Amino acid sequence: MLEKNYNPKDFEENIYAKWENNGDFIPDMREDKEAFAIVIPPPNVTGVLHMGHALDNTLQDILIRYNRMLGKKVLWQPGTDHAGIATQMVVERNLAQEGLTRHDLGREKFIDRVWEWKKYSGGTICKQLRRLGASCDWSRERFTMDEGLSHAVRKIFVSLYKDGLIYKAKKLVNWDPKLETAVSDLEVVQKETVGKMYYYKYPLEDNPNEFIHIATTRPETMFGDTAVAVSKENPRLAHLIGKNCILPIVNRVIPIVGDEHADPEKGTGAVKITPAHDFNDFEVGKRHNLPMINILNPDATLNENTPFAGMTTQEARVKTIEKLTELGLMEKIEDHPMVIPYGDRSGVVIEPYMTDQWFVDAPKLAVEARRAVKDGEMQFIPAVYEKTYFEWMNNIQPWCISRQLWWGHQMPIWYGPDKHIFCEETEEQAQIEADKYYGHRVELVRETDVLDTWFSSGLWAFSTLGWPDNDKYLQTFYPTSVLVTAFDIIFFWVARMMMMSMYMMKKVPFKKCYIHGLVRDEQGRKMSKSKGNTVDPMETIEKYGADALRFFMASSETQGRDINLSDSRIQGYRNFATKLWNAARFCEMNKCYEAENFNISDAKLEINKWIIAKANEATQAVSESLNSYRFSESANAVYQFVWGTFCDWYIELTKPIFYGDNAADIEETRAVAAWVLDRILVILHPFMPFITTELWNNLTKRSHKLINMTWPTDIKVDAQDTQEIDWAIDFISAVRSLRAAMNLPAGAKLHAYVKGNVQDLQTIARQNKLICTLARLEELAPLADKEVSKDMVQTVCREATILIPLKGVVDFAAERERLNKELETLNKNLEGYARKLNNESFVAKAPAKVVEEEKRRQSEALENKAKVEEALARIANF
RNA sequence: GGGCGCUUAGCUCAGCUGGAAGAGCAUCUCGUUUACACCGAGAGGGUCGGGAGUUCGAACCUCUCAGCGCCCACCA
Numbered sequence: 020m021l022e023k024n025y026n027p028k029d030f031e032e033n034i035y036a037k038w039e040n041n042g043d044f045i046p047d048m049r050e051d052k053e054a055f056a057i058v059i060p061p062p063n064v065t066g067v068l069h070m071g072h073a074l075d076n077t078l079q080d081i082l083i084r085y086n087r088m089l090g091k092k093v094l095w096q097p098g099t100d101h102a103g104i105a106t107q108m109v110v111e112r113n114l115a116q117e118g119l120t121r122h123d124l125g126r127e128k129f130i131d132r133v134w135e136w137k138k139y140s141g142g143t144i145c146k147q148l149r150r151l152g153a154s155c156d157w158s159r160e161r162f163t164m165d166e167g168l169s170h171a172v173r174k175i176f177v178s179l180y181k182d183g184l185i186y187k188a189k190k191l192v193n194w195d196p197k198l199e200t201a202v203s204d205l206e207v208v209q210k211e212t213v214g215k216m217y218y219y220k221y222p223l224e225d226n227p228n229e230f231i232h233i234a235t236t237r238p239e240t241m242f243g244d245t246a247v248a249v250s251k252e253n254p255r256l257a258h259l260i261g262k263n264c265i266l267p268i269v270n271r272v273i274p275i276v277g278d279e280h281a282d283p284e285k286g287t288g289a290v291k292i293t294p295a296h297d298f299n300d301f302e303v304g305k306r307h308n309l310p311m312i313n314i315l316n317p318d319a320t321l322n323e324n325t326p327f328a329g330m331t332t333q334e335a336r337v338k339t340i341e342k343l344t345e346l347g348l349m350e351k352i353e354d355h356p357m358v359i360p361y362g363d364r365s366g367v368v369i370e371p372y373m374t375d376q377w378f379v380d381a382p383k384l385a386v387e388a389r390r391a392v393k394d395g396e397m398q399f400i401p402a403v404y405e406k407t408y409f410e411w412m413n414n415i416q417p418w419c420i421s422r423q424l425w426w427g428h429q430m431p432i433w434y435g436p437d438k439h440i441f442c443e444e445t446e447e448q449a450q451i452e453a454d455k456y457y458g459h460r461v462e463l464v465r466e467t468d469v470l471d472t473w474f475s476s477g478l479w480a481f482s483t484l485g486w487p488d489n490d491k492y493l494q495t496f497y498p499t500s501v502l503v504t505a506f507d508i509i510f511f512w513v514a515r516m517m518m519m520s521m522y523m524m525k526k527v528p529f530k531k532c533y534i535h536g537l538v539r540d541e542q543g544r545k546m547s548k549s550k551g552n553t554v555d556p557m558e559t560i561e562k563y564g565a566d567a568l569r570f571f572m573a574s575s576e577t578q579g580r581d582i583n584l585s586d587s588r589i590q591g592y593r594n595f596a597t598k599l600w601n602a603a604r605f606c607e608m609n610k611c612y613e614a615e616n617f618n619i620s621d622a623k624l625e626i627n628k629w630i631i632a633k634a635n636e637a638t639q640a641v642s643e644s645l646n647s648y649r650f651s652e653s654a655n656a657v658y659q660f661v662w663g664t665f666c667d668w669y670i671e672l673t674k675p676i677f678y679g680d681n682a683a684d685i686e687e688t689r690a691v692a693a694w695v696l697d698r699i700l701v702i703l704h705p706f707m708p709f710i711t712t713e714l715w716n717n718l719t720k721r722s723h724k725l726i727n728m729t730w731p732t733d734i735k736v737d738a739q740d741t742q743e744i745d746w747a748i749d750f751i752s753a754v755r756s757l758r759a760a761m762n763l764p765a766g767a768k769l770h771a772y773v774k775g776n777v778q779d780l781q782t783i784a785r786q787n788k789l790i791c792t793l794a795r796l797e798e799l800a801p802l803a804d805k806e807v808s809k810d811m812v813q814t815v816c817r818e819a820t821i822l823i824p825l826k827g828v829v830d831f832a833a834e835r836e837r838l839n840k841e842l843e844t845l846n847k848n849l850e851g852y853a854r855k856l857n858n859e860s861f862v863a864k865a866p867a868k869v870v871e872e873e874k875r876r877q878s879e880a881l882e883n884k885a886k887v888e889e890a891l892a893r894i895a896n897f
Numbered sequence: 898g899g900g901c902g903c904u905u906a907g908c909u910c911a912g913c914u915g916g917a918a919g920a921g922c923a924u925c926u927c928g929u930u931u932a933c934a935c936c937g938a939g940a941g942g943g944u945c946g947g948g949a950g951u952u953c954g955a956a957c958c959u960c961u962c963a964g965c966g967c968c969c970a971c972c973a
Binding site: 024025209214216217233234235236237240248280281282285286287288289290291297298299300355357358359360368371403404406407410411414506507509510541543574575577579580581582583585587588590591592593594595596597598600601602603604605606607608609643644647649651652655658659666667670671674752755756758759760762764765766767768795848851852855858859860861862863864865866868869872873876 | 899900901902903908909910911912913916917920921922923926927928929930931932933935936937938939940952953954966967968969970971972973
């Protein structure tokens, strides 16, 4: 017996535990079936589930469950990411509460602390994914710092290094002064601010009374200036090229060079060149062979190359301006809108900084990654994201992969005493190579830098499947079928996976990449902790159940658009689950699952054939839309079928049968109702796995688990019979509408008569009881023209006319108004049809089918118009 | 500066290859009946941002104007 009320909390977690304990998520590797695999975008190991995860993983789970039901061998590969910077920051923050820094602990002890923290908080997000219903194969859970995955990292690193695709270089990189590490371009966010533009001047060397005028937003960097640039095309300043000027305060002589970087229109037309602290200046410096003077310490305080060693840039800026003012060189200060780079994790201003770093030759790796998409080996859905991908790939820069952090994969690089580099998978191997190289034993020192987190996640599609071992899973599931992720990590992750996979596997990591949008708050604002508008998916699940949240995500997911969270909609889908629950109770109460064995294709009753046909249609709609990744359409198709067709009509139509006394009809209807409900449970299962399973298990004893049920195929049904019920439904709706329009008392039992064609009259004869019950009619009978009396109001159902005598009950003025309104609509429509059909080119050029349809509508409207006019004439005198 | 989107009912949004404008929520009216009030029946509400064009036919294609948003680049 089902509980009276739908209460998801009672069963969701138990059901999940059973699935997992029974190994229902583990692919059956024995069977030779088509493979379908998804690798999960690994969440940060210490993270917690947010709405974005809920969306992303709901979509994946729908695809996984759907394909499992299609009979494929299905793997959803789960795991977590060590998230270098993010995790290290959290642990450092924890340490700070104890008054410690990582340096107090030392590298080894600190890393121990991180592992401890991982152990403590690492399970959270995976538990939450379970709560959502994600049917991942947890027995294969991986972590990017696992030994296996670390091995993959070392192996591919060595390979890239030996192929010359990883190199060390002293370059200007984005430096995070808080974390004291390099970061990649992608980890820098540009923020608009109103800063200041400082105008001052440098005296010329050959005539200290002449000056060159400079404008800058960062005066304190002048100590790193090694030139001033002006454009050769600049008529006012070009004559200065080749001269020298004197850098004030430190009185260093620097040249004035001609360079196109100096835009005559901007600032003063002359630019101070600080090659070690500005990306543009760095390029200028290279072109003119300028010295690079580093003026910053790793924490972004000024160093001993400046007069203000130890000061922050802000302090030094004030001092510099003071000094320049004293020297009479300061000219003016203006407000200036500009963008300043911040570290997306640390939130501090990023400094371009000269250091030794390691780079991946991304431009080279991009070639194959680009080609694979161009050739359709990997397809973006929706396809527009291809453009974003190509845009980035075409302008890709070398990828800085070294991080001066402690938490991460330490690079497999060892240095000899003369700094010779040995890149091997293990220390032993490096030692062997070193022995060979030096001819005697030397002490090797390992590179302390670790790798960018995205380096290991870039391997995720194959490292999790067992690579570098030629594992059975790798053979079976690689390339994976589809990657589901948000657009904001196309560059971070999708592009890197493409590059790494094409390089190492010579195959794409996934054949398709489904990109979805962000989940925003109800007002469409981005959710963020600082704004305080985040909604915890766990609270939503607690309140409405995981199925309701999942269904919301599915039905809201339309390609290329963000989703605004909506509590009322989620509540609506909880109501939907309740509705289904109650429909199941109806079936239970009517002993539908106790019916004798019955072959569904033997159904005789029209309503039963009708619902079977509708179930076919719904199933097809769901399959087709899921096959083309149209999630909202598929969800809406089930929703519409369950509520609008099964509950609103079929259940109502079965009542006259269940409450009647025809045993054979009852038996057939029981069997069909149970069959339809089963069908619903199957096609709804990918979207709402919990309630469907709970009902599946409780309605009757089952030989198969719902999760493994085969996706249904069509059952042949006579189209004639289904059309008959469609007509009857229109008829019932027409009577109901008339009742409401005429304000008839609900209890009034009416008599109704019909004028129509043979088929219509047959239908009212055959479905008489059914129509009378649902339309609440006392009597329903055919009527000859001469029997039409003056007190009848009328309405139409397709080509049939429905007449209802209302002796004195009706307000004829209201009825006249109603009929006139209808006449107006008909006339408007007729005008439209005439316009089209009188148009010769329409008749000539439009497809015959369209023209025919237009003619049919016209004649139907004409008939209806005549009927309405007739009715108006009839009541004219009341 | 370069690129990409969006603008449809009061609100949030569907509308796949051009062929009579849809859903959910909200609103209004009514509610006999044990599957369900987390419900049922019925109704109102849109010149599909403005303009021009292509077409027999445009929410959909082209151009243009206006508004909104996102991504990338940019510290003179």
